[in-house]
Amino acid sequence: MLSLSCTRRKRRKTPPASVRRARGAAERAQYAAAQRRAAPDQPTRGAAAGLGVPLKFCFIPALNACAVSRQATATKTPTSTTTASAFEKAAAAPRGNWTRQRAEEARGDDEDAAEQYAQDNRNSQPQQFIYYKPNFAAIERGTQCQMENRNRIRPVQLFVPSSSNPNVLKLNKGGLNAVLGHSSIANRKIVVISMAGAYRKGKSLLLNFFLDYLYKMQYTQKNQELELEEWITDDDIVEGFLYKSGQKRCTAGIWIWAEPILIDTPNGERYAVLLMDTQGCFEQPSGGNACGGNGNGTQHGSAFSGCSPTAPALLALSTMLSSVQCYTMAEGIPDEALAVLSSFVDYGKLASAEAKEFGKPYQRLAFLIRDFKLTDEMIYGVEGGNRLLEKVLSPPADGATDRKISANGRKSVANSAPLAEVRRHIRQCFKDGTSCYLLPHPGPKVAEPNSGFRGQVKDMKPLFRDEVKRLVESMVAPNLLKPKMLNGRPMTVRKFVECVREYARIFDSAVEVPDPRAILNANLQLACVDFAMEAKVAYCRAMDRATRSSRMMAEKKLQEAHIKHGIKALNIYDRCPKIYSGDVRNNNLARLQESINHELERYKRLNEEKRVTTCASAMLACGDSPLFGVGLGGAASGAVAATVVTLQMGVVSAGIVAIPVSLTALFGIWVYVTLKPTVKACLGMEKDN
Numbered sequence: 001m002l003s004l005s006c007t008r009r010k011r012r013k014t015p016p017a018s019v020r021r022a023r024g025a026a027e028r029a030q031y032a033a034a035q036r037r038a039a040p041d042q043p044t045r046g047a048a049a050g051l052g053v054p055l056k057f058c059f060i061p062a063l064n065a066c067a068v069s070r071q072a073t074a075t076k077t078p079t080s081t082t083t084a085s086a087f088e089k090a091a092a093a094p095r096g097n098w099t100r101q102r103a104e105e106a107r108g109d110d111e112d113a114a115e116q117y118a119q120d121n122r123n124s125q126p127q128q129f130i131y132y133k134p135n136f137a138a139i140e141r142g143t144q145c146q147m148e149n150r151n152r153i154r155p156v157q158l159f160v161p162s163s164s165n166p167n168v169l170k171l172n173k174g175g176l177n178a179v180l181g182h183s184s185i186a187n188r189k190i191v192v193i194s195m196a197g198a199y200r201k202g203k204s205l206l207l208n209f210f211l212d213y214l215y216k217m218q219y220t221q222k223n224q225e226l227e228l229e230e231w232i233t234d235d236d237i238v239e240g241f242l243y244k245s246g247q248k249r250c251t252a253g254i255w256i257w258a259e260p261i262l263i264d265t266p267n268g269e270r271y272a273v274l275l276m277d278t279q280g281c282f283e284q285p286s287g288g289n290a291c292g293g294n295g296n297g298t299q300h301g302s303a304f305s306g307c308s309p310t311a312p313a314l315l316a317l318s319t320m321l322s323s324v325q326c327y328t329m330a331e332g333i334p335d336e337a338l339a340v341l342s343s344f345v346d347y348g349k350l351a352s353a354e355a356k357e358f359g360k361p362y363q364r365l366a367f368l369i370r371d372f373k374l375t376d377e378m379i380y381g382v383e384g385g386n387r388l389l390e391k392v393l394s395p396p397a398d399g400a401t402d403r404k405i406s407a408n409g410r411k412s413v414a415n416s417a418p419l420a421e422v423r424r425h426i427r428q429c430f431k432d433g434t435s436c437y438l439l440p441h442p443g444p445k446v447a448e449p450n451s452g453f454r455g456q457v458k459d460m461k462p463l464f465r466d467e468v469k470r471l472v473e474s475m476v477a478p479n480l481l482k483p484k485m486l487n488g489r490p491m492t493v494r495k496f497v498e499c500v501r502e503y504a505r506i507f508d509s510a511v512e513v514p515d516p517r518a519i520l521n522a523n524l525q526l527a528c529v530d531f532a533m534e535a536k537v538a539y540c541r542a543m544d545r546a547t548r549s550s551r552m553m554a555e556k557k558l559q560e561a562h563i564k565h566g567i568k569a570l571n572i573y574d575r576c577p578k579i580y581s582g583d584v585r586n587n588n589l590a591r592l593q594e595s596i597n598h599e600l601e602r603y604k605r606l607n608e609e610k611r612v613t614t615c616a617s618a619m620l621a622c623g624d625s626p627l628f629g630v631g632l633g634g635a636a637s638g639a640v641a642a643t644v645v646t647l648q649m650g651v652v653s654a655g656i657v658a659i660p661v662s663l664t665a666l667f668g669i670w671v672y673v674t675l676k677p678t679v680k681a682c683l684g685m686e687k688d689n
Contacts (some may be wrong), residue, residue, distance in 0.1 A: 197328030199280030385436030
């Protein structure tokens with residue numbers, strides 16, 4: 001008899017509707033990709049053709065603000081929330097910002113799910129792989145121009161908000177090494193142009209103008225043309241760093257261009273110019289009077305929603321790494337923009353009081369005011385901007401005391417400077433000064449969301465284009481470039497990489513700006529490393545000269561040379577600024593002494609290898625005394641005379657001939673070994689003269 005049994009199925013939990021829509025869109029996208037693979041004769045189009053990668057991989061950055069590396073996309077199943085038609089639209093779109101723009105158009109009903117996907121994955125996978133690796137050796141030789149491969153370069157995220165805590169910044173070490181780890185440019189002085197400021201106020205768009213100018217300047221210099229005339233026209237498309245219209249953020253953390261641009265300066269040096277883009281530091285609504293503007297370019301905090309928790313850290317880190325910090329905002333300079341600068345004043349006062357040898361801690365600060373409303377008193381450009389800056393930084397006319405504003409817009413918090421103190425001291429913190437530049441509105445098509453703007457210069461107002469052109473030329477023209485300085489010394493690309501790593505260490509666990517003492521210690525650490533390296537190099541060069549003889553050096557003399565040149569090396573390190581820094585200076589001194597002792601052991605081994613073993617060589621090794629040479633010469637002469645007399649008497653034997661020959665040869669060797677260093681020294685002196 002057949003028995004039937006019923007089992008109760010467990011009901012599976014149904015995922016939310018947004019997740020189901022996202023999965024369905026991903027499946028449709030994968031199906032469309034499979035159809036394209038089935039038709040290999042269909043060419044790759046649009047931006048994908050420039051990168052040389054499949055379309056399904058190229059579209060992933062549209063839903064992820066952090067560009068996905070090729071290695072990650074090759075090993076993981078691509079996830080997308082767009083339809084097949086969206087891929088075709090994206091492939092046919094022009095270069096530049098096609099990814100973000102087409103993503104917005106393709107989301108449709110899946111807007112919420114796609115935006116949630118982008119938010120979850122925005123900071124999880126920074127780009128560590130560069131699609132095109134520049135050949136700086138060929139660029140240095142002049143056989144290749146960077147302009148030729150510009151469209152294959154993409155920005156790389158340098159500092160990434162942590163996935164566990166978005167308010168903590170993490171260094172993308174792979175991206176840093178990929179961009180600046182080229183040996184051909186390691187010793188080039190570096191210039192860093194950074195852009196920071198308010199949310200959604202066109203920072204990336206302005207930075208792309210700098211990018212376009214530098215590439216065309218490098219091309220002009222390679223072709224040995226005299227000057228760069230019209231570098232921006234209506235037919236150009238400004239692209240590079242990611243940007244879009246609207247109110248949604250598309251830049252997270254700190255990004256750098258994936259290659260420094262090599263520019264020749266009138267003083268004969270070649271600088272590596274690096275561009276840096278930073279996410280917004282504070283939120284500033286548009287509309288002057290409606291948002292608290294008072295008609296003279298100054299705005300007050302009640303109309304602003306304040307700063308993000310990471311705003312001071314982002315701006316401080318960006319400014320510490322840059323030689324020119326562009327501070328962008330709209331219509332005027334709000335109180336929040338000055339409040340964020342309070343950390344600069346705190347560190348500047350500490351550095352001025354305890355580390356005067358370092359000089360001023362920062363280099364140049366440029367306020368860029370976009371969408372400024374023209375008045376009779378203030379005109380566009382640097383002239384009107386400096387008038388505005390003078391008015392903003394001057395103390396209040398009525399003598400009222402400014403309120404304390406913290407980095408997040410709240411009142412009366414610890415470790416924040418009053419606005420009056422910021423106004424009074426901010427100029428003293430920048431070596432090359434502060435300036436301000438007023439810019440007009442770029443035009444409705446640039447600012448309005450969903451306007452289809454993708455960087456076409458013809459869609460901008462001619463006045464905006466001309467003012468931006470003058471702005472760029474006044475800041476990064478070859479004769480105006482100044483290398484990044486650290487502790488009063490110009491910084492090379494190799495040193496900049498070390499500096500980024502050291503700053504990343506102190507910002508690694510900090511939600512806000514680290515204590516000024518920690519920043520000062522970081523700069524002191526970098527200075528100590530520089531002086532220690534200089535001291536070690538001086539010691540090694542001196543010991544190389546002392547032990548260059550081919551003969552073994554007496555151990556006592558070697559020890560005396562070590563003590564003599566070791567003291568000189570310690571005197572070089574002693575020039576490092578003496579400031580209260582805990583154990584930073586002493587720790588580096590101990591490492592220097594250990595390194596010098598290690599070098600001494602190496603010189604002892606090299607000296608031991610010169611020890612000779614044969615009898616004749618042992619005699620020569622002991623032949624430092626001139627008396628030994630005189631005795632050897634006399635013995636050789638007597639042996640020759642006795643041999644001649646013996647031969648005249650008719651006595652012939654091999655031994656009689658061999659003895660004078662041997663003694664004469666030994667005497668000749670002694671003369672050669674003894675006089676060789678003296679002869680070389682004389683020749684060297686004659687050559688130097």
